[in-house]
Amino acid sequence: MDATMLDRGVKAAMNGWFLGVLVAALLAFSGCGDGKVVVRGVVNVDGQPIEEGSISLEPADGQGPTTGGMIKEGKYELTGNAAAIPGDKIVRIVGLRKTGKMIEAGPPAPKGTLIPQMVQCVPGRYNDHSGLHVDVTPGKANTHNFELDSKSTPSSPLQ
Numbered sequence: 167m168d169a170t171m172l173d174r175g176v177k178a179a180m181n182g183w184f185l186g187v188l189v190a191a192l193l194a195f196s197g198c199g200d201g202k203v204v205v206r207g208v209v210n211v212d213g214q215p216i217e218e219g220s221i222s223l224e225p226a227d228g229q230g231p232t233t234g235g236m237i238k239e240g241k242y243e244l245t246g247n248a249a250a251i252p253g254d255k256i257v258r259i260v261g262l263r264k265t266g267k268m269i270e271a272g273p274p275a276p277k278g279t280l281i282p283q284m285v286q287c288v289p290g291r292y293n294d295h296s297g298l299h300v301d302v303t304p305g306k307a308n309t310h311n312f313e314l315d316s317k318s319t320p321s322s323p324l325q
Contacts, residue, residue, distance in 0.1 A: 215240020
């Protein structure tokens with residue numbers, strides 16, 4: 167085997183290795199390999215976006231992991247490790263709104279530090295006793311928006 171043939175063989179092996187690494191990286195970054203999908207949307211209570219909060223999706227059958235993330239200015243996006251495995255999910259939402267009052271922060275903040283008072287604005291029927299369900303479908307990003315009503319009483323015994 168002459169040097170030219172050896173050089174071609176090394177180049178071919180390097181090209182094959184590079185292509186393999188590139189495909190593996192693309193699969194890792196796209197999330198295709200784990201079957202999870204991105205879930206995003208908006209969450210409003212009484213027509214107003216939740217200022218701050220959290221959303222979680224747990225398997226309705228109790229099998230598999232629960233995932234979730236933060237809601238900020240009414241929007242959420244579950245990506246990366248927080249992406250969801252497809253299937254029927256129970257949705258739990260916690261949301262906070264400012265009252266307009268300032269309160270003392272307390273430790274470890276310096277004495278006299280004031281912060282906005284926040285209150286829970288989402289009724290228990292959407293979190294601890296949630297009756298919300300969504301179907302996370304495989305293959306592409308899912309959008310699930312939630313229009314919650316804090317004033318009406320639920321039609322089921324959930325509070």
